[in-house]
Amino acid sequence: MIEYRNLRVALLGAGSVGSQTARLLLDHADELALRVGARLELAGIAVRNLDAKRDADLPAELYTTDAAALIDGADIVVELMGGIEPARSYIIQALTSGADVITANKALLAEHGDELFDIADQVGAQLYYEASVAAAIPILRPLRDSLAGDRINRVMGIVNGSTNYILDRMDRFGDSAEDAARVALELGFLEADPTLDVEGYDAAQKVTILANLAFHTSVPVEQVYREGITEVTADQVNAAREAGYAIKLLAIAERLPDPETGVESVSARVYPALISRDHPLATVHEGKNAVFVEAEAAGSLMFYGAGAGGVETASAVLGDVVSAARRHLAGGPGVALKARADLPVVPVGAIETRYQFTLEVSDEPGVLARVASVLATHGVSVETVVQSASVVTNGVRTATLVIGTHSAQESALSATVKKLAALSVVTAVKSVLRIEGIS
Amino acid sequence: MIEYRNLRVALLGAGSVGSQTARLLLDHADELALRVGARLELAGIAVRNLDAKRDADLPAELYTTDAAALIDGADIVVELMGGIEPARSYIIQALTSGADVITANKALLAEHGDELFDIADQVGAQLYYEASVAAAIPILRPLRDSLAGDRINRVMGIVNGSTNYILDRMDRFGDSAEDAARVALELGFLEADPTLDVEGYDAAQKVTILANLAFHTSVPVEQVYREGITEVTADQVNAAREAGYAIKLLAIAERLPDPETGVESVSARVYPALISRDHPLATVHEGKNAVFVEAEAAGSLMFYGAGAGGVETASAVLGDVVSAARRHLAGGPGVALKARADLPVVPVGAIETRYQFTLEVSDEPGVLARVASVLATHGVSVETVVQSASVVTNGVRTATLVIGTHSAQESALSATVKKLAALSVVTAVKSVLRIEGIS
Numbered sequence: 065m066i067e068y069r070n071l072r073v074a075l076l077g078a079g080s081v082g083s084q085t086a087r088l089l090l091d092h093a094d095e096l097a098l099r100v101g102a103r104l105e106l107a108g109i110a111v112r113n114l115d116a117k118r119d120a121d122l123p124a125e126l127y128t129t130d131a132a133a134l135i136d137g138a139d140i141v142v143e144l145m146g147g148i149e150p151a152r153s154y155i156i157q158a159l160t161s162g163a164d165v166i167t168a169n170k171a172l173l174a175e176h177g178d179e180l181f182d183i184a185d186q187v188g189a190q191l192y193y194e195a196s197v198a199a200a201i202p203i204l205r206p207l208r209d210s211l212a213g214d215r216i217n218r219v220m221g222i223v224n225g226s227t228n229y230i231l232d233r234m235d236r237f238g239d240s241a242e243d244a245a246r247v248a249l250e251l252g253f254l255e256a257d258p259t260l261d262v263e264g265y266d267a268a269q270k271v272t273i274l275a276n277l278a279f280h281t282s283v284p285v286e287q288v289y290r291e292g293i294t295e296v297t298a299d300q301v302n303a304a305r306e307a308g309y310a311i312k313l314l315a316i317a318e319r320l321p322d323p324e325t326g327v328e329s330v331s332a333r334v335y336p337a338l339i340s341r342d343h344p345l346a347t348v349h350e351g352k353n354a355v356f357v358e359a360e361a362a363g364s365l366m367f368y369g370a371g372a373g374g375v376e377t378a379s380a381v382l383g384d385v386v387s388a389a390r391r392h393l394a395g396g397p398g399v400a401l402k403a404r405a406d407l408p409v410v411p412v413g414a415i416e417t418r419y420q421f422t423l424e425v426s427d428e429p430g431v432l433a434r435v436a437s438v439l440a441t442h443g444v445s446v447e448t449v450v451q452s453a454s455v456v457t458n459g460v461r462t463a464t465l466v467i468g469t470h471s472a473q474e475s476a477l478s479a480t481v482k483k484l485a486a487l488s489v490v491t492a493v494k495s496v497l498r499i500e501g502i503s
Numbered sequence: 504m505i506e507y508r509n510l511r512v513a514l515l516g517a518g519s520v521g522s523q524t525a526r527l528l529l530d531h532a533d534e535l536a537l538r539v540g541a542r543l544e545l546a547g548i549a550v551r552n553l554d555a556k557r558d559a560d561l562p563a564e565l566y567t568t569d570a571a572a573l574i575d576g577a578d579i580v581v582e583l584m585g586g587i588e589p590a591r592s593y594i595i596q597a598l599t600s601g602a603d604v605i606t607a608n609k610a611l612l613a614e615h616g617d618e619l620f621d622i623a624d625q626v627g628a629q630l631y632y633e634a635s636v637a638a639a640i641p642i643l644r645p646l647r648d649s650l651a652g653d654r655i656n657r658v659m660g661i662v663n664g665s666t667n668y669i670l671d672r673m674d675r676f677g678d679s680a681e682d683a684a685r686v687a688l689e690l691g692f693l694e695a696d697p698t699l700d701v702e703g704y705d706a707a708q709k710v711t712i713l714a715n716l717a718f719h720t721s722v723p724v725e726q727v728y729r730e731g732i733t734e735v736t737a738d739q740v741n742a743a744r745e746a747g748y749a750i751k752l753l754a755i756a757e758r759l760p761d762p763e764t765g766v767e768s769v770s771a772r773v774y775p776a777l778i779s780r781d782h783p784l785a786t787v788h789e790g791k792n793a794v795f796v797e798a799e800a801a802g803s804l805m806f807y808g809a810g811a812g813g814v815e816t817a818s819a820v821l822g823d824v825v826s827a828a829r830r831h832l833a834g835g836p837g838v839a840l841k842a843r844a845d846l847p848v849v850p851v852g853a854i855e856t857r858y859q860f861t862l863e864v865s866d867e868p869g870v871l872a873r874v875a876s877v878l879a880t881h882g883v884s885v886e887t888v889v890q891s892a893s894v895v896t897n898g899v900r901t902a903t904l905v906i907g908t909h910s911a912q913e914s915a916l917s918a919t920v921k922k923l924a925a926l927s928v929v930t931a932v933k934s935v936l937r938i939e940g941i942s
Contacts, residue, residue, distance in 0.1 A: 088652060088800060098844075099651055135700035194649060200801035202649030210633060210641030212538055213821020214525060344807060347786055360638035361527060361818035365808035368783060369801065382652020396589075405537075 071100070071389050072107040074138035074163075076131055076154055077145035081168060081195070081375030082109065083120030085142060085381045090122070096382075100389040105164060108134045110145075135159060140388050142381060143167040159189045164388035166381055168195035174285045177276065188392060192384035197270045198353040200376035201369040202383070207277040207357070209445055215360040216278040219317045220500065223270040225314040225351035225371040226261040227293050229253040231336070232349050234301040235310055252450070253372075255350050259420035263292035264334040267315040274355070275317035275332045280405040283317075289333035289412035296336050300495050303422065309338040310346040314500055319329050320410060329408045331415045335498060338420055343501040344368075413475035418447075419467045421481055422495040427454035427461040431489045435465065438487065442480040445470040462491055468499065510539070510828050511546040513577035513602075515570055515593055516584035519813030520607060520634070521548065522559030524581060524820045525615045529561070533822075539828040547573045549584075564939040575600060579827050581820060582606040591615055598628045603827035605820055607634035612706035613724040616715065629830060631823035636709045637662050637792040639815035640808040641822070646716040647798070654799040655717040658756045659939065662709040664790035664810040666732050666752045667702040668692040670775070671788050674749055680737060692790050692811075702731035703773040706754040713794070714756035714771045719844040722756070728772035728851035735775050739934050742861065742905070746889075748777040749785040753939055759849060770854045774937060777859055782940040783807075852914035857886075857938040859907045860920055863931040866893035866900040870928045874904065877926065881919040884909040901930055907938065 075086055077359075089096070091104045097103045109122070110131035118268060128134055131154055135141050141158035145151050151172050158165050160183065167173070173180070173196055184191040194204045198221065207216065222228050226248060235243035248254040260266045260362050268288040275283045293313050318331045339346050344366045348354045353371025358364050370376035425431045432451070439446060448468035454461050469477065485493045514525055528535070528545045536542045548561070549570035570593055574580050580597035582604060583592050590611050597604050599622065606612070611620070612635055623630040631825045637660065646655065661667050665687060672683035684701075699705045707727040714722045723804040732752050740807045741748050749757055757770045778785050787793045792810025797803055809815035864870045871890070878885060887907035894903050908916065924932045 084800070092652070092654070096652065097653070105867065200798075201804060202645035205644060205649050206641035209826055210644050210822040212825035213531070213535065214818040215531070215534070246617075325875075344786065347783065359818060360822070361523070361814045363809045363812070363815050365640060365806075367804075367806060368803035373802070375800045376802050379653040379798060380649065382800070383649040386651035387648055 069102050070105045071102045071139040071392060073104050073140045073142060073385065074134045075109040076141065076143045076151070078109050078120070078127070078327050079144065080119070081377045081381065082144040083122060084374040084378035085144065086122050086126070087120055088378055089176070089385075090277060096386065099385055100393070102389060104385065104389060105197055107138055110134050111447045119278060128345070132157065135163065138163050139392055140385060141202060141338050142385065143169060145169075146171070148172055152180070155180055155191075156183055159183050159187055159191065162187065162189060164190040164192070164392055166192045166384040166388060168193065168377060168381060170196040170266070170269040170273060174272045177273070178282050185345070190388055192388055193273070194384050195374055195377045195380035197273050198355055198367070198369070199371050199373065200379050201353055201355065201367050202369045202380070203355045204273070205323075206367065207274070209238055211359055212356070214362050216357060217319050218358040218361060219274045219278050219355060220345070221270075221274065221315045221355035222312055222345060222348050222353055223315045223355065223371065224261055224264075224267045224313060226254045226258065226351055227267075228348060228371075229351045230262075231293060231296065231301070231311055231313065234296075234298055235305060236349070238298070238302070238419050241296060262294055263296065264290045264313065267313060267334040270316040271317050271332045271334055274315070275330055278317055279330050279407055281330050281407045281409070283330065283332045283409050286332070287332065287409045289335070291335040293336050300497065304338050304497075307466070308341050309499070311336050312339050312340070312345060312348070314345075316500070318397070318415070320405070320415065329410045331410050331412070333412055333415070337498040337500040339499075339501040345501065350407055371453060413473070413478070415474050416471045417474050417477065418469050418471050418499040419477045419481070420466065420495075420497050420499055421493060422461050423465045423467070423484060423490050424492040424494055425465050426491055427463045427491050428489065432465070434487060434489055435467070435484060438483045439467075439469070439480055441454055442476045442483070444472045444476055444480050460491070464494070496497065507543050510578040510831060511545045511576055512543050512579045512581060512824065513546050513573045513597075514548040515580065515582045515590070517550045517557060517559070517566070518583065518585070519558070520816045520820065521583040522557060522561060523813040523817035524583065525561050525565070526559055527817055527821050528824075535825065539825055539832070541828060541832055543824065543828060546577055549573050571596065574602065577602050578831055579824060580604050581824065582608060583820070584608075585610070587611055591619070594619055594630075595622055598626055598630065599623050601626065601628060603629040603631070603831055603845070605631045605823040605827060607632065607816060607820060609635040609705070609708045609712060613711045616712070617721050623877050628829055630656050631827055632712070633823050634816045634819035636712050637794055637806070637808070638810050638812065639818050640792055640794065640806050640810065641819070642794045642806045643712070643716055645806065646713070649795070650798055650801060654800050655796060656758050656799060657797040658713045658717045658794060659784070660709075660713065660750055660754050660794035661784060661787050661792055662754045662794065662810065663700055663703075663706045663752060664792055665693045665697065666706075667787060667792070667810075668790045669701075670732060670735065670740070670750055673735075673737055674744060677737070677741070685702060701733055703729045706752060706773040710754040710756050710771045710773055713754070714769055717756055718758055718769050718846055720769050720846045720848070722769060722771045722848050724778065726771065726848045728774070730774040732775050736934075738935065742934070743777050743936075746905070747780050748938070749780055750775050750936065751778050751784060751787070753778070753784075755939070758846070759854065759856070768849045770849050770851070772851055772854070776937040776939040778938075778940040784940065815911045815917065829942060852912070852917070854913045855910045856913050856916065857908050857910050858916045858920070859905065859934075859938055860923070860932065860934050861934040862904045862906070862923060862929050863933055864904050865928050865930055866902045867928065870902075871904070873926060873928055874906070874923060877922045878906075878908070878919055880917045881922070883911045883915055883919050899930070903933070
């Protein structure tokens, strides 16, 4: 029997991730001790209300409302409360007291990450946050460590399971957006207030974390261009499927070189986009997440798995706890990531992308010429045009034009769409979507 | 201008991975210095023959034939020569002199990994080897660190790009095995001597490394059950496609619980198997690699990317160099993985799997009953039977029976096939394949 020293682990929060983390810590105590070289003692679980009903069957004496006292005696503090305060203050207390901290709090990192990393750096403590993006999928550690000798050019991910569930149902079962959202809600894939998910806020928070690791650049969440999925229609999804695409809500962080000046910048954005069904991201179904990484030397990589769920997220938290515990025992400064590139962040208008727009046009001679002339004026080059047979609606004979563009500057593309909408021969702009995944 | 200390990096081998690693070290020197906190100085490249023609345009003064002297003055030694000796001796020299070592040498790790890890452990040095499995794909670090708080139950990978290229061509273009191999050879996906790849030796070496990390168990490469792809026919691939499967060469490391005794064991095996086209591994095309991991808490994860290539592999090597350099600066014992589970390794006969066998049978009454009775005798339960319309060949009327079994013990399944082959009504056993990817 080996005698181990104890490392005291304080848990803040007893929601689904918190209680599963506690359960794994207790159930796997012997195995964890072997792997770490010390026993991970669950010192307590800080909660707001001792009398709240809990799913998990954990010893009642673990619960406490005195988070500050619990943190005080801890070697490792695991923050799983969510929200900004008091989570931020507790993490600062933990770091300054010499504890290493694990958090899954993407909102906090997106807003106060710089502050927290600075404090950790000053006191020589570590802040781990693998579970904050794509839950169980190991993506942050590979970006930080495995690709540390490479140059990452682009990170493109499906990082919100709720919206992927909705879009996937619309794609595979032909559901309307409303029906898909109702099923997602019933099955627990969607929160009662779905705004954070369907408006893309959640994905925007995650893309700031990805951009930070990939490009060593702090991107304020307000500078992430963001469109949610609320405008995506069943018609768009069906038309995309027929054209060989899937519509996915993509979180993209990209390094943009300026070939003339040599100055690089970063774009971070979230929007629904068309992606070829041949692309690995197109095969990410239900509530799964995946992150596609393009690096200079490594080429294309993809990381796929569960993007939510209490026990799945707890797995990532525990991985961080083991890393923190090992480094706590080893001592030393750990991995300090002081090297900042802090590239400028550009607005969405400056990026290059491809558009697909669907126009309803009056079926008369010269329409295509007028549309093409608007595109040419804005320097937008056409890759594909499909004109469908004309129909008569309300006494007007109209046709549908689906135009896919070559890569062009976003600002030119959006100006083009505005100009097209104003043409008298264009009776409606039925859909505008970006196309991603083809370089 | 920050003044950095230097860390001397010795490179052993100047093949495609070695020269690309050297090029990245030189090209990215400033960025690497920022990330590491020290300059990574390429001290030299040990080669056998100074006059050999090299692809890479590297400074001639870097080359040396005196590997031992180069290692002597190095902080970090990168072994990319391949083969057992002198690679093994050089690595031992490096570790005992206090250098951290990076290697991509799967054959050496499969045969002498235990010895090398023991030495590293004794002297407090680190041995990194991310590039040894699935090249550019970060898979070993996630297994070791990200999933350190979880329990991995199964690792199933496409870890040999050459054979995947061949099987993928047969599947997608209807090539014969010979044609596919010829194209693979022409395009550089296959070595002039393809034995290591097509007979599954390469995959077997990699599965020992995966099993070691996933189950903390040393699996001698001789104990890996191994079948290559040389028996896979175009007919099998076509029939599989029609039935909704792809045939992939799978490297599988699995934890086997014994519910009665509570004793766990490990199986490691390599064979071509049917995998449902819905499974993420079925969409791994060309020379790509992917590793699918099933863990108790995290659920299913997949890691996908380039499984070969000089620059792609160099990316993984550089990631390890950066980790080694950071830990070299930080001091301390680093991550010592002394906790061994050393589970027993079971022969393939003991595993549970599913078979699909294709029999040519004489078309007469009672055939199905006789076949079914053999299955029942061995306790093998049938999941699917497809009998195709009978044809007359050489004056004999025969039918084709395709039988998919439920999960059963491998030894019972292989005994069943032998018995079936001996039946007078079975004129030929045309195909026997395992079915994987469904639990």
